[in-house]
Amino acid sequence: MSSIMIAQAVGLLSVALSLLCFFQKDDLRLKSVMLIFNINHALHFFLLGASTSAFCCLFSACRTATSIKVKSRLVACGFILVTISVGAFIAQQWTDMIAIVGACCGTYALFCLDGIKMRLCLFAGSCFWLTNNIIVGSIGGMILESAVIVMNLTTMYRLYRDCGSLKLALA
Numbered sequence: 001m002s003s004i005m006i007a008q009a010v011g012l013l014s015v016a017l018s019l020l021c022f023f024q025k026d027d028l029r030l031k032s033v034m035l036i037f038n039i040n041h042a043l044h045f046f047l048l049g050a051s052t053s054a055f056c057c058l059f060s061a062c063r064t065a066t067s068i069k070v071k072s073r074l075v076a077c078g079f080i081l082v083t084i085s086v087g088a089f090i091a092q093q094w095t096d097m098i099a100i101v102g103a104c105c106g107t108y109a110l111f112c113l114d115g116i117k118m119r120l121c122l123f124a125g126s127c128f129w130l131t132n133n134i135i136v137g138s139i140g141g142m143i144l145e146s147a148v149i150v151m152n153l154t155t156m157y158r159l160y161r162d163c164g165s166l167k168l169a170l171a
Contacts, residue, residue, distance in 0.1 A: 031110065062079075
């Protein structure tokens with residue numbers, strides 16, 4: 001089996017992990033599955049030779065693990081600054097910045113938001129990651145982010161429906 005096929009197979013495993021992740025209504029479960037997904041997806045990007053994307057996923061794993069125990073705007077700012085600084089240093093072309101923006105959206109969401117607000121910010125990050133995956137040729141990543149967008153929207157609707165009003169859902 002060629003290395004590109006192995007990379008794409010690892011990416012397809014990321015699809016399953018991400019679906020499991022964004023189907024979670026419980027924020028802690030979402031973050032726990034997201035941690036495993038980030039590590040797997042970093043391997044996928046490493047095998048594709050997309051080093052900036054791989055870095056963003058590894059760093060996202062660290063930030064996700066931290067966000068399970070810590071909820072702090074200051075810590076979020078630290079992770080965002082490191083992501084931007086290191087990402088800009090290793091970026092090989094301007095399009096590599098798209099993954100960095102996606103990672104920053106996820107960082108802000110996990111440390112500073114919860115419920116529907118967190119998922120809205122993760123939705124924005126997914127849009128950036130979808131664009132990145134199209135650029136780097138990640139088949140699993142394209143399927144993954146498309147599915148994540150749909151699952152995230154579905155879960156936001158389920159949370160909204162459980163609250164009974166948009167004002168309560170966004171509170």
